[in-house]
Amino acid sequence: xxxxxxxxxxxxRRVGVLRRPKATTGFWSWFTTVDHKKIAIMYATTALAxxxxxxxxxxxxxxxxxxxxxxxxxxxxxxxxFTMHGTTxxxxxxxxxxxxxxxxxxPLMIGARDVAxxxxxxxxxxxxxxxxxxxxxxxxxxxxxxxxGWFGYTPLTSTGLDRGFLPGHGPDFWVVGLVMLGIASTTGxxxxxxxxxxxxxxxxxxxxxxxxxxxMFVVAFLTLFAMPIVxxxxxxxxxxxxxxxxxxxxxxxxxxxLYQHLFWLFGHPEVYILxxxxxxxxxxxxxxxxxxxxxxYAVVVFSGIAIxxxxxxxxxxxxxxxGLGPVAISAFALSTMIIAVPTGVKIFNWLATTWRGALRLTxxxxxxxxxxxxxxxxxxxxxxxSIVPADTQQTDTYFVVAHFHYVLFGxxxxxxxxxxxxxxxxxxxxxxxxxxxxxxxxxxxxxFNLTFFPxxxxxxxxxxxxxxxxxxxxxxxxxxxxxxxxxxxxxFSVLIFFVNVFYSKTRxxxxxxxPWDGRTLEWTIPSPPPEYNFEEIPEVESIDDFWHxxxxxxxxxxxxxxxxxxxxxxxxxTGDGHGDGHGEGHGEGHGIHMPxxxxxxxxxxxxxxxxxxxxxxxxxWLAAVGALPVLYGSYxxxxxxxxxxxx
Amino acid sequence: MTExxxxxxxxxxxxxxxxxxxxxxxxxxxxxxxxxxxxxWMFLASxxxxxxxxxxxxxxxxxRPGGEGPTAAEIxxxxxxxxxxxxxxxxxxxxxxxxxxxxxGDYRRLRIWLLATALFGSVFIGGQVFEFTEFYRxxxxxxxxxxxxxxxxxxxxxxxxxxxxxxxxxxxxxxATQGKLSVGDSEKVEIAGLYWHFVDVVWIVIFTMVYLIPQ
Numbered sequence: 097x098x099x100x101x102x103x104x105x106x107x108x109r110r111v112g113v114l115r116r117p118k119a120t121t122g123f124w125s126w127f128t129t130v131d132h133k134k135i136a137i138m139y140a141t142t143a144l145a146x147x148x149x150x151x152x153x154x155x156x157x158x159x160x161x162x163x164x165x166x167x168x169x170x171x172x173x174x175x176x177x178f179t180m181h182g183t184t185x186x187x188x189x190x191x192x193x194x195x196x197x198x199x200x201x202x203p204l205m206i207g208a209r210d211v212a213x214x215x216x217x218x219x220x221x222x223x224x225x226x227x228x229x230x231x232x233x234x235x236x237x238x239x240x241x242x243x244x245g246w247f248g249y250t251p252l253t254s255t256g257l258d259r260g261f262l263p264g265h266g267p268d269f270w271v272v273g274l275v276m277l278g279i280a281s282t283t284g285x286x287x288x289x290x291x292x293x294x295x296x297x298x299x300x301x302x303x304x305x306x307x308x309x310x311x312m313f314v315v316a317f318l319t320l321f322a323m324p325i326v327x328x329x330x331x332x333x334x335x336x337x338x339x340x341x342x343x344x345x346x347x348x349x350x351x352x353x354l355y356q357h358l359f360w361l362f363g364h365p366e367v368y369i370l371x372x373x374x375x376x377x378x379x380x381x382x383x384x385x386x387x388x389x390x391x392x393y394a395v396v397v398f399s400g401i402a403i404x405x406x407x408x409x410x411x412x413x414x415x416x417x418x419g420l421g422p423v424a425i426s427a428f429a430l431s432t433m434i435i436a437v438p439t440g441v442k443i444f445n446w447l448a449t450t451w452r453g454a455l456r457l458t459x460x461x462x463x464x465x466x467x468x469x470x471x472x473x474x475x476x477x478x479x480x481x482s483i484v485p486a487d488t489q490q491t492d493t494y495f496v497v498a499h500f501h502y503v504l505f506g507x508x509x510x511x512x513x514x515x516x517x518x519x520x521x522x523x524x525x526x527x528x529x530x531x532x533x534x535x536x537x538x539x540x541x542x543x544f545n546l547t548f549f550p551x552x553x554x555x556x557x558x559x560x561x562x563x564x565x566x567x568x569x570x571x572x573x574x575x576x577x578x579x580x581x582x583x584x585x586x587x588f589s590v591l592i593f594f595v596n597v598f599y600s601k602t603r604x605x606x607x608x609x610x611p612w613d614g615r616t617l618e619w620t621i622p623s624p625p626p627e628y629n630f631e632e633i634p635e636v637e638s639i640d641d642f643w644h645x646x647x648x649x650x651x652x653x654x655x656x657x658x659x660x661x662x663x664x665x666x667x668x669x670t671g672d673g674h675g676d677g678h679g680e681g682h683g684e685g686h687g688i689h690m691p692x693x694x695x696x697x698x699x700x701x702x703x704x705x706x707x708x709x710x711x712x713x714x715x716x717w718l719a720a721v722g723a724l725p726v727l728y729g730s731y732x733x734x735x736x737x738x739x740x741x742x743x
Numbered sequence: 744m745t746e747x748x749x750x751x752x753x754x755x756x757x758x759x760x761x762x763x764x765x766x767x768x769x770x771x772x773x774x775x776x777x778x779x780x781x782x783x784w785m786f787l788a789s790x791x792x793x794x795x796x797x798x799x800x801x802x803x804x805x806x807r808p809g810g811e812g813p814t815a816a817e818i819x820x821x822x823x824x825x826x827x828x829x830x831x832x833x834x835x836x837x838x839x840x841x842x843x844x845x846x847x848g849d850y851r852r853l854r855i856w857l858l859a860t861a862l863f864g865s866v867f868i869g870g871q872v873f874e875f876t877e878f879y880r881x882x883x884x885x886x887x888x889x890x891x892x893x894x895x896x897x898x899x900x901x902x903x904x905x906x907x908x909x910x911x912x913x914x915x916x917x918x919a920t921q922g923k924l925s926v927g928d929s930e931k932v933e934i935a936g937l938y939w940h941f942v943d944v945v946w947i948v949i950f951t952m953v954y955l956i957p958q
Contacts, residue, residue, distance in 0.1 A: 212778040286785045294772035294781060320789045328796030332896070339885050341892035342810060343800065349809030349889045358796055731914070 116740055117693040120627065128693035130214035131627055135221050136200035137523070142225055143192040149232075150184035151587060153177045158547075158583040161576050164568035172263065174564035175243040180231075182246030183270065186370065187277050188228045190504065191319075193512050194373035195220070195284050198312040201519065202288060204618035204625065205306045207297025207634045212290040214691040215733060216283050222701030223280025230705040231273035238712070240264025242273075245562065247363065250344035250355040254336035268337060268712040271330045276704050278323040278330075285319035288312055297617075299636035303397070306616045307390060310397045311376030314404040318365040318372075321408075326362035329355055338714060353418060360411035368407040370504055372400060374471075374511025375442060378464045381518050382446055383640070384612050385461035386453025387655070392445045393639055399438035399445075406435045416484050417491040425484055432482035439475055443468060458612075459533030463514030466541055470506025474499060477552065492562075495555025501548045513540070513593065520597075521611045525623040526604035532596040539589035546582025550575035615643040628688040692740035699729035783934045787941045790904075794945050797900060801893040801953060810888025818881050819954055820874070827870030828950050831905070834863030835943045838936045845929045853932070854919045860939065861912040864905050871902050894953065901949060904942045911935050 117128040129135060156177055160166040169177065203211055211217050234241045243266045244253040253267040292313045296305070305313075332343040333355065342348040344355055383390045390396060412420065412428035446468050455461070477499040481487040490496055513536070520528045554572045566572055610619040617634060618625075620642050638644050647655050706722030709715070772778060805816075841856035875895070878884075883891045915935055918924045924931065 213782065216782075282786075282789055286782050286789075289785050290778050290781045294774055294776070294778050296773045300773075320785060321792050324789050324791075324793035325796050328793050328800075331900075332800065335885070335892070335896055341885050341896065342889045343892055347809070349804065349807035350892075351803070354800060354803060734914075 139196035146188035153181040158580040162580040176241040208295035219697035220284035227277035234269035238265035240266040242266040242270030285316040288316040307379035308376035311372040322365040329358035364411040374508040377515040381464040388453040391448035402438040460518035467510040474502025493555040494551040498551035543585025615640040696733040797897040812882035812887040814890035815894040831867040857916040
């Protein structure tokens with residue numbers, strides 16, 4: 097087998113002061129790993145940590161609003177907390193958690209041994225971690241955390257510190273931090289796109305790919321094209337704040353609305369960046385636990401693509417109250433109605449998938465069904481916003497908060513939880529405990545609806561968003577109390593989830609490589625997967641290829657297990673059915689040359705926050721300091737071969 | 744259908760047959776385009792939107808009153824910028840010549856053309872520095888008015904892109920002088936070239952939209 101080694105003929109050597117790391121196990125290996133599965137676990141762990149932090153922020157907000165005239169938080173603390181709650185949940189929880197699933201599963205689902213750019217993949221993670229730490233360091237260093245909302249409207253955020261509306265360096269941290277996270281997620285998106293286009297196993301045509309891979313493909317393109325737009329907008333804000341440019345200075349002819357256009361031109365695709373992975377996960381779970389193929393695979397895929405395209409043409413529905421004139425508003429009202437069509441198509445496809453299926457109501461399935469119900473509610477309150485008079489009434493009220501939490505919590509988070517329960521056995525060869533899982537599901541379902549359903553009503557009663565307190569006698573108190581209680585039920589449920597993870601990781605029910613009778617390629621390999629994923633690159637013949645290797649249909653259309661089907665082959669190939677995670681013991685896996693670990697993604701990423709602080713505090717010597725690791729890391733990265741020759 | 748046609752129809756072309764055996768060759772990809780080349784195309788596509796946002800801002804604000812001092816359009820030195828733009832465009836030609844040289848294995852010309860490309864790029868950047876200084880002297884600054892803000896940020900970020908390209912080219916030139924670029928590495932030159940051509944194309948758009956189209 098020709099490997100990279102033969103071609104490059106580069107002798108193993110040191111690059112600068114750092115010797116090429118070799119270890120693929122142990123504590124330090126996590127800092128140098130380029131294995132997409134380990135990187136996925138790092139993404140998930142970090143994103144879950146931010147999920148907890150963002151959740152605690154939300155609880156503080158809810159406690160403040162429990163009764164009229166709450167006194168727990170001051171107005172500026174409240175501003176910081178709701179800004180960081182939104183920013184965290186979108187950029188530090190939702191996106192990276194979806195990337196975690198994509199990282200782990202895309203190569204496994206398309207039959208690849210790794211992603212196209214393993215080191216770039218590691219850099220994406222480190223950049224995300226550094227961006228997150230950078231944003232949160234503003235609490236200590238900035239005088240104020242970001243406090244202008246997760247959308248950071250101008251001129252509130254763009255007015256300079258000396259003339260500023262917002263105290264402290266919060267908006268600077270926010271702007272620079274998001275640019276950093278944007279760089280990280282753009283590299284991730286490029287990596288996913290190239291991986292999906294180029295690394296598919298033979299026979300894995302585009303229309304045979306699992307729907308999850310398709311949705312991540314669409315998400316990667318959305319990220320690729322949305323991030324540079326918001327980056328440009330953030331740079332304009334940064335220049336307005338720090339170099340007194342006039343982009344959003346109305347007195348000098350600038351137009352604050354330009355920022356809203358740019359932000360929502362990113363922001364609406366961002367909504368689909370967040371929800372499509374959830375849709376993909378649900379599209380994997382429903383067929384398995386219905387024991388039926390996904391109803392209308394091609395339609396689901398094309399609906400996802402349609403959402404991806406149409407998502408660029410609806411942004412103004414975030415701005416109906418800004419007075420853009422009847423023509424623009426009518427056009428965007430129409431496009432907002434139309435984008436509900438492919439979404440509705442998907443919902444009916446999911447329902448039809450379960451129709452007359454042999455349903456197994458396991459925890460992942462419960463979350464998937466919960467997703468359909470809750471996401472539909474979110475979709476219904478969303479399409480209401482295409483009715484402009486209603487939208488104008490609802491703008492900046494809790495009705496909107498209710499709507500997007502139904503989409504992002506009832507949608508994305510339910511999907512992600514379902515995904516955790518579904519794929520956990522692939523990572524640890526053990527199932528998450530089903531009893532705790534069902535408790536997790538029902539408490540989160542109840543808590544979620546207690547928290548967010550009343551928000552529809554208080555919103556319609558006129559309670560504004562982002563208000564840090566409200567007077568008594570407006571009829572809002574009872575429902576706000578219910579909401580706060582509900583938020584603690586959610587917190588309890590999330591706690592159950594973590595208990596379940598820690599318990600089941602070591603003591604959960606031990607299972608083989610294919611515990612759910614799965615349909616896609618990741619279930620054909622041992623759990624946990626060996627570093628090289630596939631001993632032999634599979635050849636794919638159809639959608640749900642693994643299923644068709646296990647089952648056929650008799651003349652009445654009933655399922656018949658093939659006597660020599662794929663499952664049997666799996667048992668044989670994986671020995672004890674658990675795998676040992678290394679592969680050497682089986683005499684297989686030799687000669688598979690995996691990309692070598694590397695320090696340099698981390699080295700480059702370390703430079704980013706240093707340059708970030710330089711930008712926030714305008715200490716240009718510090719920018720030079722930060723540029724050093726970036727330059728050194730980039731050169732060393734470019735010079736070292738992706739795969740070190742075997743010696 | 745004649746017999747010959749039938750045979751053509753059932754026999755897949757060679758490249759398709761090759762793709763079918765892709766997994767045995769770790770370099771082969773599902774599309775035949777290498778990962779790196781696909782990645783740079785994706786990055787450039789993304790970068791289009793970045794420049795698109797700044798160009799939109801410039802066009803939106805063009806000719807708006809407000810602030811003080813001259814607007815960029817009032818003080819453009821079109822002949823001067825035309826010359827530096829022409830030099831930048833010519834650097835795309837030398838870039839192509841560099842790629843052609845490495846593909847032929849003509850390393851001497853590779854070094855010459857890489858250096859020439861970097862040099863032309865540097866002349867352009869020098870021109871930009873001169874232009875910016877002149878404009879500042881005449882009262883157009885980042886903060887003087889909208890025209891200054893949009894002009895300097897847009898062209899400044901383009902200049903930063905060119906500068907990164909120059910560093911990239913000089914790095915390749917450094918490798919070439921040490922004899923570390925061979926025919927097998929021609930894709931490295933090609934990818935730097937794709938980036939370089941992109942930066943040139945963006946400049947064509949900026950020069951047309953920002954400098955040439957009258958208010």
